Amino acid sequence: MLRLEGVSASYRGLKALQGVDVAVEAGEVVAVVGANGAGKSTLLKTIAGQVATEGTITFEGQSLRRLAPHRIARLGVALVPEGRRLFPRLSVEDNLRLGAYARRHDPDRFGPLDLVFELFPRLKERLAQRAETLSGGEQQMLAIGRALMTKPRLLMLDEPSQGIMPKLVDDILAAVTRIRGLGVTVLIVEQRLAEALAIADRAYVLQTGRVVMSGPAAAVAADADVRRAYLGI
């Protein structure tokens, strides 16, 4: 479904990704793990069209390179970015509805609302509230909900657990499993290695912009180096 071959990305000459190969098959949950600054967020931003890159990136056979970010989103690739990037002064409802704005020709454009409310009932109770007044966990739910409103086929999540209390992290990861059950492919970047690998099928380990390891999530979780670097802290 998604294929990256020899992808490099840089910020003003500073390489953040170097010759990365990543493949995601339809229906999978794939985790990307790595230390701070390894290039995990850059990888997702690269796919979303926010960073200039070299190499090839294809989604369902179509090249994503040189496509504007909004065009990539319209193809069904949704990114829930680091920091969530909600519209802080707009209501929860407006944030969600805007997710469907670009699908104006779809007769069932607000259809995913039911799913969002089912996954995150807390959002339904706070429809009129401004996004900025939500708790961190609720904001993350809203960010995922807004992404779901675009009817994505590939959902990319950048550290959904960041700054959220453990109970809500479990809720959010459970929601990711539900979303995957509906046929949405998921590419997830997580600091919480154990939790992420528990819901993922496969994983990639990034280190200073390179893929240093990849394979079934269980194998990555069992690997001595990964355990030392992450789980043993």
Place this chain on the structure above:
Amino acid sequence: MTALVLQAVVSGLLMGLIYALVAAGLSLIFGLMDVVNFAHGEMLMLSMFAVLALHGALHVDALLLLPVVALIMFGGGVAVYRLLIARALSVASNRGMVQIFVTFGLAIFLRGAAQFAFGGEFRSINDGWLSNRTVALGPVFLPLPQVAAGLVCLLAFAGLLALSRTEFGRALEATREDRDAVALIGIDRDRIFAFGWGIGAATVGVAGTMLSTFYYVSPSVGLNFAVIAYVTVALGGFGSMLGALAAGLLIGLVESLTALALEPSLKQVGMFAVYLLVLVSRPRGLFGKI
């Protein structure tokens, strides 16, 4: 005496509605994308010349030309964004400066072009439907063109308010909140910006059309209105439509009363005094968000 004051109050408020609408267009663009349009006064001037030219050629009244001029200005605003502003914003550094010089340059170009095309003399429309007619409101006599202009400006504000309630209005607001995040949900922010410029220019076009029914037109007519618009926007709060309306009315009122109390040539003294007073006590303006 009271009749005189009442007269000054009402005509000040009517003029204030024009100031408010001119400021609304400026504020909308600024609020949306942090660009100050230094050619805003020239856009007003152009719309007035458009009315003059169309009126002269087709012998159609300005009131009927309103939608036509608004549409032309909308197209002009979109073109200015696509051809100039979008490019100016894509520079790697010094974006703020580039944006200022681009709109400032556009202003000088438009003024020169108008001078070339229409000449420098002051012109006005004296044979419109409403020209030289007045209505009596008790002791106050009001020129019909001003009354019509005030009403149309109010309607335009209602239109802007209605627009902000639509889905497109929400998308505008979202773009203004986070111009990078809208792309994540498939919204083309360039399109939103272009529409914003179109609406801002159409707004000033409506004001210009109504103004041309009672005010002289010349290539430099926009200068004075632009200064008032900048003061109005700062006074009302950057990006706030309601603020523009309130501040425009206030400035129209103060200006008119100053002219009455001091003398007409000093009418702007009061406006700047109020401006300083408000900004010292409320730096963000009356309704400022930023």
